[in-house]
Every structure is written in C-alpha cells, then in structure tokens.
Amino acid sequence: VSSNRGFIKAVAVVSKRIASLDVDGKRVHTVGLPNHWGFVGVAKPGYLVNTLTPFVGDANTQTPEFKSFTVNLEKA
Numbered sequence: 001v002s003s004n005r006g007f008i009k010a011v012a013v014v015s016k017r018i019a020s021l022d023v024d025g026k027r028v029h030t031v032g033l034p035n036h037w038g039f040v041g042v043a044k045p046g047y048l049v050n051t052l053t054p055f056v057g058d059a060n061t062q063t064p065e066f067k068s069f070t071v072n073l074e075k076a
Contacts, residue, residue, distance in 0.1 A: 001031065003071045006051040008033075012073070031071055 001008050010033065021028045033049045052071055057064045 001033070001052065001071050001073055003052040003054070003069060005054065008048065008051050009076070031073065 001010050018030045018032065020030070033052075035049050050066075052069070053064075053066045054069050
C-alpha cells in the first residue's frame with residue numbers, strides 16, 4: 001500500500017462488508033487499515049499506517065486530516 005508520503009507492507013483481506021461506490025462514473029473501493037497494533041513491539045518499521053497519512057490539517061482548528069486519503073494497492 002503506497003501514497004505520496006511512503007509505503008507499507010500489509011496482508012489484504014477482500015470482503016463484501018464495505019461496499020464499493022460509484023463516483024463520477026468510476027468504481028471506487030475502500031481500504032481499511034488498523035491504526036493501533038496493541039502490545040509494544042508488535043509494529044515493525046515499514047508497517048505503520050501513519051507512514052501513508054498526508055501532512056494536511058484544518059487551518060482554523062489545527063486538526064490533522066488522517067481519516068481519508070488516496071492510496072495505491074500493488075500485489076507483492
């Protein structure tokens with residue numbers, strides 16, 4: 001999984017639980033990635049979701065925008 005900021009390695013699980021959307025005549029799919037890994041030592045370098053997140057925030061509230069951004073998926 002890669003974005004403009006970096007890439008991570010992940011295992012894909014394809015499911016019908018989250019439906020795809022039609023946006024401007026294009027089929028768009030949702031990718032969900034867990035942001036919390038539990039116990040210390042489980043997360044390894046190159047596997048952290050924050051590697052993908054954009055460096056964008058709301059100018060008024062200074063709240064970062066980590067909830068929605070585009071990524072590329074490639075088979076390993």
